Amino acid sequence: MANSKYEYVKSFELQDNLLPQTWIVLRIDGCHFHKFSQIHNFEKPNDEHALQLLNECATDMLEEFPDIIFAYGMSDEYSFVIKKSSTFHQRRASKIVSLVVSFFSSTYVMKWHKFFPHKELQYPPSFDGRVVCYPSTSILRDYLAWRQVDCHINNQYNTCFWMLVKSGKSATEAQNILKGTQTQEKNELLFQQFGINYNTLPAVFRKGSCIFKEEVEEVVKCTEAGDPIKRRRRKIVVQHCDIIGKNLWDEHPYLLSDK
């Protein structure tokens, strides 16, 4: 039976290829994760296990999709940077978004028990995704800086907010106390009222998480004469470092070299 009579419906599929030779950033966001974190009793303002779960999912992404060369995550969002020269699925936006989000979602559910062995997953979590193209490395770095500044702003605010709430304030009172305060004032509030030095809090909360392939030199085995035989390989690492300045990029020049 020929299917040709109906096949014309394929002509309604419009193309959505992304501009070649641009960095593709795919950002996923937890959908209604405010409610999700309440129902699953996530610790406030940061739940270490929830962050570790996200980081492990993101690490698996770099294994699964070799064209992802960098990932940056914080709170319930993750940005994946796909190399400029990638031709993954002919750079079709919907293919890329759907495959990445699908794999991330499946992995999140599969790994849940590893990080929450005593908590049942109550319902299927979902993530939305979007793709953006950045034509130059300098704009890409500004994108990453934008996310890390946001991480800082949100985390500092949330740390203050939850300390106030835990100390007995209502949510509204805490919001009013924080309204209009600057970075420095928030740091002082934490220090004077709660004895917390913000800059000594765990870097994973303050800086978010960067995942990338680090070039390392390994001893594979030794020759009969006892000399080590080494090889260079790339190993996926998770770090909680600054990505706004140039240090990370200077130390790992291959990351943004698109090779």
Place this chain on the structure above:
Amino acid sequence: MANSKYEYVKSFELQDNLLPQTWIVLRIDGCHFHKFSQIHNFEKPNDEHALQLLNECATDMLEEFPDIIFAYGMSDEYSFVIKKSSTFHQRRASKIVSLVVSFFSSTYVMKWHKFFPHKELQYPPSFDGRVVCYPSTSILRDYLAWRQVDCHINNQYNTCFWMLVKSGKSATEAQNILKGTQTQEKNELLFQQFGINYNTLPAVFRKGSCIFKEEVEEVVKCTEAGDPIKRRRRKIVVQHCDIIGKNLWDEHPYLLSDK
């Protein structure tokens, strides 16, 4: 700390809204499911439990996304029809694709054990997704017909192929026997060599699965005089019926009425 210095990067997000007042079809496909079905020992040509799992995921989709008014699935793919008047996420393609695929993937993993209690999920499954707009109901019905004709063609071929293989032929021999055969010849092959009447095989294999909300009248309670108090409500049903002809649509006119 103001984030404005970097916020310009948001201007690189281009809009991808879908044309209003058109039927949106979102089709998801299992990614590398040939390998996935081998590794998980799915029965050939059709694995009932795998199909039931997909159907349950799709049923949950209609609960989760009220704008989905119909779903049709077969093999490892599912098409979801979103109503013409939907303004779900302002009809942004990447939002819609990612959320639907994400929820489907999470659900698939969460429900795996219900359908395969004795099989471990070996790795995270993933699905790709795409959206297509259809401007009229008649073209939408042609789309659905296209998928059901495909279901028939594939299933009849696969049924023959696997019967031949199970009877001792090699894959290549089976392919050669089937090359160029028509519907009628395949039916005869099944009947004469294997005593199988194709049309009596389970409808779920031959027709695929349709999921929609059926209007039903229910007795809520009875009055003191014993008269039933009824109300109409919509109940999600799974059927394996013909969607090419007009019967289904005539019997359920509200399905495509976009209300």
Place this chain on the structure above:
Amino acid sequence: MANSKYEYVKSFELQDNLLPQTWIVLRIDGCHFHKFSQIHNFEKPNDEHALQLLNECATDMLEEFPDIIFAYGMSDEYSFVIKKSSTFHQRRASKIVSLVVSFFSSTYVMKWHKFFPHKELQYPPSFDGRVVCYPSTSILRDYLAWRQVDCHINNQYNTCFWMLVKSGKSATEAQNILKGTQTQEKNELLFQQFGINYNTLPAVFRKGSCIFKEEVEEVVKCTEAGDPIKRRRRKIVVQHCDIIGKNLWDEHPYLLSDK
């Protein structure tokens, strides 16, 4: 000499095909025509010759592009309706927009002297263009109604404004008098202060211009017996009629039948 080394640059051309089986409306607008009409001393509020020139250009469009089945113009804008089934240049948006706008612009300059024999064209006029798809005939008719309502609102306002200015008011005074007035009040102002019955002004000003192919029956020649031999053909006509109600469409059912 092979050109292949550089031909990869073609891969940066992204596709912009419009959804099949939808009405395509291409609207062009005079660019900075406020200034253009001043420099060329167009009569206010309406210059008959300028409108006739636009109408003749639009008429030539229907000759040149057979897929245009209707055009509606007013002031310095024109909307062209391309039939749903059109496959003109594979429905590529930029091809369609550029060709239509280019032909219109060339024609405008070429025909200028026919309508302004004693005025020199001072500089090249330009028009911008855009395409919009409408999935149903009823929405297409709402689009056309939208433009004709706009024509009425603008023309009534401009008629009042210029009568006030010609009677000695400054532009600001005229604007203040008209601020917040309704249709009925404007009609009364025209009648009481200037003795003008708005509804008797030329229809081309009040209703704009519709251009379409009318089916007519013509006597081609006569038989020897003196009986007329007729044939039906389509003849391009310009009318200034209502397009909001259903009369025009009922009388010319073939217009929106997409045949």
Place this chain on the structure above:
Amino acid sequence: MANSKYEYVKSFELQDNLLPQTWIVLRIDGCHFHKFSQIHNFEKPNDEHALQLLNECATDMLEEFPDIIFAYGMSDEYSFVIKKSSTFHQRRASKIVSLVVSFFSSTYVMKWHKFFPHKELQYPPSFDGRVVCYPSTSILRDYLAWRQVDCHINNQYNTCFWMLVKSGKSATEAQNILKGTQTQEKNELLFQQFGINYNTLPAVFRKGSCIFKEEVEEVVKCTEAGDPIKRRRRKIVVQHCDIIGKNLWDEHPYLLSDK
């Protein structure tokens, strides 16, 4: 009278903004110019006046649209390079394409008589247009090189073809003689059969035309002491130089500096 009832039709206009911070190339092509050049008796293989007319239109484009920083033309096509940082009409593709093509077309018709004082324009010429974004300067230069290589290939072929035809061959004979010949062979054919040294033909034919703003230093006036007062300004120039190598770009570094 409110227009709100119909204004919903505006929501069908989809956005088509081009990616920020990329070079926009807008290429226009004469539509059916083979026929146009025959009807207007253009000289073969190159008509100097027709090329001069196109060059003057393109020069006017650089005056009219300050964001165009370079133009390259040959045969009946012209490429306009819009600077990376341009926000002209919010980088909306259809606005940019339509305005540029419209102005070019109007100018072409208006200037026709300056270049063809004794030839009547027979019908309105039209041009199609398209936009492509290039993310880096190096790819932009490859685009320009692609066009100039094409200019060379086409012009050399056409020069041979028309010399053969003018010497008495039929079109088919000329095509057969040229089939499969390389650059060197074509040069030898021209030299041996017609005494033509290809490289001494006018550069406008062989290299096409480049239009850009050259920085020049001008003496504005002199001081009382007789010292010249100079100022730097940019002057639009037309050149027929090589754009594949780096000389032009090295000598005019501001061209691609996006300032």
